[in-house]
Amino acid sequence: MIPFQYARATDVADAIKQIAADPYAKFIAGGTNLIDLIKYDVATPTRLIDISRLPLRNVEQTATGGVLIGAMVPNTDLAYHPLIEQHYPLLSRSILAGASQQLRNMASTGGNLMQRTRCFYFYDATTPCNKREPGSGCSAIDGLNRINAILGTSESCIATHPSDMCVALAALEAIVHVTGPAGTRTIAIADFHRLPDNTPQIDTNLEPDEIITAIELPAKGFSDNYSYLKIRDRLSYAFALVSVAAALELDGETIKEARLALGGVAHKPWRSSAAEVVLRGQRADAKTFANAADILLRGARGFGHNDFKIGLAHRAIVRTLGQAARGAPQSISDKKIR
């Protein structure tokens, strides 16, 4: 690994002060992605500011019936937390669908939002990549793009966001709490991650001198009718080719409220309000679900190797909405898709 300095932040204010003082410094929490990126010479910080000991480890109910999750809560602790298992099982399942238990034990809630794409070319420092070296070109568009995006792509980047947790957060309309030199602010999860456009080097709307302190979940948890279905090249411990988070509120067989978000298909968790609109007020059946899938995938574009994702995403959406409607969420350990 390249040499870097190391410093521990004593509190949030100290963390912000330290990051502002060094433009090449980076925060480190779980380190599961950042240390790997440093080993590949993709991230080249001169200083790591250790925020893993900051007292941001609470999971607590809010006055409005939601839950506030400290940014340093490990992914495993969050997935198994009674409040999350009971009221937000979609979030719990999505976390457990990602990575391995060792990595989930290390990875933080805030860090999960900040992880970077696993596009092969982003990781290979010998190839052009606009995300890694702005202006150098995109190797994936005409390269091995089986894992790349089909929605919201640009001429400069077709990378996907790798998180499972963030797909559930998108469906649950989570709110990101951040602190910077100017004070605190909140960012809706839909506005947190960006599309690549012509600045794919910027993944999020978090400013370089800001720190994530917490993730807030609104009261609505959809704990009766939800499912997280993740399709990947092996049955566990692989990134999603396509994943679907579906959450429904039903009145008999009629859909009162619907949330639909996809992973593995875009530069950010892909939520389609147009698809949700055509679900609301309709009968919860395969025809309705297929209609929503048609609308969500309108404008989807493949790049050769990943053309299959369009059809796969369509079937996965219909299947996941069906699981949610039946109250039969996808099992994590039994891999059969029913």
Added chain:
Amino acid sequence: MAQSATAKQATRTATMPEKIPIRLTVNGNQMELTAAPWTTLLDALRDHLDLTGTKKGCDHGQCGACTVLVDGRRINSCLTLAVMKEGADITTIEGLARGGELHPLQQAFIDQDAFQCGYCTSGQICSAAGLIAEGKARTPDEIRELMSGNICRCGAYPNIVAAILQAMERS
């Protein structure tokens, strides 16, 4: 070709960072080492503390051979900086046996013939110790899912699952 990341780094770093003293409890013993900040916990264990039972497989968190227990939880030591674990309680494969008696998982791996080349085994056993402590896996399907961070390229998986089931029954 773009300027390499390493070259860029060299132009930005005026002085080499100093080595840092790090205190760890490893297998019940207080240990001290002095290491550069970028020393991973894996390299600290193997190269500084001479505990080579923990293996370096991929060195990128993809194979699980480097799994150790930190404060009772299984993690990938290759993606952890030693300095970040200052003061932590670490258990490696060398710390599982009690006196002359093998840990139930070590015995079960022998009984069930759960390894071939053996390179992944210390990671498999440390990971399984973490799995049993978590108490989330009961069925073979659940064991397979929660052990998926440990790759065995010899393909000894059926025997590994059998060994973990045996240790779970006896613990």
